[in-house]
Amino acid sequence: MSTLTKQTLSHLDWLEAEAIHILREVAGQCANPVLLFSGGKDSLCLLRLAEKAFRPGRFPFPLLHIDTGHNYREVTDFRDRRAAELGERLIVRSVEDSMTRGTVVLKHAGESRNKHQSVTLLEAIEEFGFDACIGGARRDEEKARAKERIMSFRDEFGQWDPKNQRPELWNLYNARSHKGENIRAFPISNWTELDVWQYIQRERLELPSIYFAHTRPVVRKNGLLQPVTELTPAKDGDVVEDVLVRFRTVGDITCTAPVESDADTLDKILAETATTTITERGATRMDDQTSEASMEQRKKEGYF
Amino acid sequence: MSALENLPEIDNGLLRFLTCGSVDDGKSTLIGRLLFDSKTILADTLNAIEKTSARRGMSAVDLSLLTDGLQAEREQGITIDVAYRYFTTGRRKYIIADAPGHEQYTRNMVTAASTANLAIILVDARKGVQVQTRRHSYLASLVGIPHLIVAVNKMDLVDYDQASFERIKADYLAFAGQLGIRDVRFIPLSALNGDMIVDRGERLGWYQGPTLLEILESAPAAHTERAENFRFPVQFVCRPHDSANPELHDYRGFMGRVESGEITVGDAVTVLPSGASSRVKAIELGGVPLPKAIHEQSVTLLLEDEIDISRGDIIVKSAEAPEPVKQIDATVCWLSETPLSPARTYLVRHTTREVKARLAKIDYRLELNTLAHEPASGLAMNDIARVTLKLAQPIVADRYADNRATGAFIIIDESTNNTVGAGMIG
Known part of the structure; x- marks a missing residue:
């Protein structure tokens, strides 16, 4: 094989260029797309990519957050501030409203609302007539995601059928859908957790404070650190400790656990991510530990 | 191998490659080995496959379980769809397209190959070059993958015998010339024991060439080294x-x-x-x-x-500037369970343009095992054929051999919006 002669992009530049291309394909092919924005690190990367893709114009889509009502204040405040700074429209739809409507029924008051986001998302899709939802999911996160398309087709019930996905060749994406159906587009499919952190550092992206090391009361359970909050108070017999922790992902309070860490800067987080011995979801997600196929099951039911 | 000392910049870009072979050739084990030896597999994932290995009564950790995906696949012990895997060495980031090796193979392999710049073709050292090896090699060259690595796996089962390796190499080269494959390399390895993947091991001393990872690290990241038109x-x-x-x-x-x-x-x-x-x-x-x-x-x-x-x-x-054209000759791979209907109008998506298209004629269908040309009146899933399409509006195309981006198109069925075919112009 010949030696490298032709000028090529660095891996981050390549990933960025691919993601911008995907965002522009969604804007070019779909009539009414929306970008799912939670205030978390992956969706913050999406916002920077959207700036690179569409500035000096406005984004050709609004931002949408499906709020379980169980998010950390630091994250929702950050979400609102970031949307305002960008001058883009943020729509928030809440799982609590779906509960009031009776479309979400919890098995018991303490059940995690995380998986019920699917219902609220589908209601929002119907309310606004969105034909595509841009999300920050990555294929390295979880094994069901490893087989996900960049443009993933969902039927009118929002269902993902892993056996009936469109072949995706070259960079010729097919985002066509009939009325009522929906495309989920994942511009950072090919990124890993380390790529995300490297991009955040390179682009100097601001993040919610809870991504950085801070002291927080937690209870050790099943190998995870469960944060002690109003929503998740310590139970009788629990040993509450103040531990230096940070969040690797910032989902629903009831199912997202922090990790022990003294990484209070991006450099330290990068060093830790490069040498970590536990996957992002394995270290942090209580919902994925229920069964080997729980992400796949949620996706079939319309999850992101 | 840790990426830490080389952070933050990976200077050698990104390489996308494809692995071809069936489960029997040890493809999943090879991928598992690459991920494992490059320290991409984290403790909790390893822990999960250790448990599964033990439950299935295996004595050692089965690295092929790392590429197990969907529920149906785990239940049936097969892979259904293309899966994408990632690893980094600190010098370079890699994306592996892992295509399954059974019935829907052609469709899946063409899909996986369309974004790859290098293919690893696995051959079982005991079985040598098979019909399947020829199919994989042909499809890789059809989709324009510029670099091939023939990995002769399971060397442990032939006592690391150099003569077996040389025989397979000679057999392969005998037909590779016919396919117009230019850059092909051969490497003996044992994915099971980890010989010649990331580490050299001690049992293949007669092989002087680079390890698999060394080949990957030095392969050109660009699809072509030629200067191309803008x-x-x-x-x-x-x-x-x-x-x-x-x-x-x-x-x-x-x-x-x-x-x-x-x-x-x-x-x-x-x-x-x-x-x-x-x-x-x-x-x-x-x-x-x-x-x-x-x-x-x-x-x-x-x-x-x-x-x-x-x-x-x-x-x-x-x-x-090329001339816009309203008719194209192309090699098409049919991807859909619904056969091509010569009477229907389809949609062709070429770069960012969509045009209506109809089949003008099918020159021949390719019999993949023998590469013989056969007459055909329609196309079924996994068929590969030479066709002529008439377009409702002109497109600006290049030959696929000259330009992968402007030489490729997909065919969409408007009634379902499914992607039903993939085409290469020229």
Whole structure:
């Protein structure tokens, strides 16, 4: 094989260029797309990519957050501030409203609302007539995601059928859908957790404070650190400790656990991510530990 | 191997490769080994497959379980769909497209190969070159993968015998010439024991060449080393209409990705299919000006003259402008369970343009095992054929052999919106 002669992009530049291309394909092919924005690190990367893709114009889509009502204040405040700074429209739809409507029924008051986001998302899709939802999911996160398309087709019930996905060749994406159906587009499919952190550092992206090391009361359970909050108070017999922790992902309070860490800067987080011995979801997600196929099951039911 | 000492910059870009072979060839084990030896597998994942291995009564950890995906696949012990895996060495990032090896193979392999620049073709050292090896090699060359590695696996089962390896190499080279495969390398290995993947091991002392990972680390990241013509399909037109900012009043940015070649401010360009000409006034990314843009870069072009350009148009250098065509000869792979109907109209998506298309004729269908040409009146899933298509509007195309981006298209069935075919022009 010949030696490298032709000028090529660095891996981050390549990933960025691919993601911008995907965002522009969604804007070019779909009539009414929306970008799912939670205030978390992956969706913050999406916002920077959207700036690179569409500035000096406005984004050709609004931002949408499906709020379980169980998010950390630091994250929702950050979400609102970031949307305002960008001058883009943020729509928030809440799982609590779906509960009031009776479309979400919890098995018991303490059940995690995380998986019920699917219902609220589908209601929002119907309310606004969105034909595509841009999300920050990555294929390295979880094994069901490893087989996900960049443009993933969902039927009118929002269902993902892993056996009936469109072949995706070259960079010729097919985002066509009939009325009522929906495309989920994942511009950072090919990124890993380390790529995300490297991009955040390179682009100097601001993040919610809870991504950085801070002291927080937690209870050790099943190998995870469960944060002690109003929503998740310590139970009788629990040993509450103040531990230096940070969040690797910032989902629903009831199912997202922090990790022990003294990484209070991006450099330290990068060093830790490069040498970590536990996957992002394995270290942090209580919902994925229920069964080997729980992400796949949620996706079939319309999850992101 | 840890990426830490090399952070933050990976300087050798990104390489996409494909692995071809069936489970029996040890493909999953090979991928598992690459991920494991490059320290990509983290403790909790390893813990999970250790448990599964033990539950299935295996004595050692089965690395092939790392590539197990969906529930149905785990239940049936097969892979159904293309899966993508990632690892990094600190020098380079890798994306592996892992295509399954049974019935739907052609469709899956063409899909996986379409974005790959290198293919690893697995051969079982005990079985040697098989019909399947020829199929994989043919499909890899058809889809234009420039670099092939023939990995002779399971060397442990032939006592690491050099003669077995040399025999397979000679057999392979005998037919590779017919396929026009130019760059092929051979490597003996044992994915099970980890010999010659990342570490050399101690049992293949007679092999003097690089390890598999060394080959991957030095393979060119670009699809081609040739200089290519500049092709810029327009994805989206940016007209901000911002009343607060009069500077933006006349702003017209043509947004897209440089699919091939490069462009510099001041270059003379032509917009196709209209044929209007202008010069590049500015190149931007996220509002930041750039002096030039290279292959695979997503940018915004601003032109000196006000010309009407919309999504689906393509910007080229004036000196390299191809003729728009309304009929194309192509090699097509049919992807859908619903056969091609010669009577129907389909949609062809080529770069960012969609046009209606009808089948004019099928020259022949290719019998993949013998590469014989057979007459055909229709196409079923996994068929590969030479066809002629008539288009309702002109497209601006190159031969696939000259340009992968402007030589490729997909066929869409408008009634379901499914992607039903993949085509290569020329």
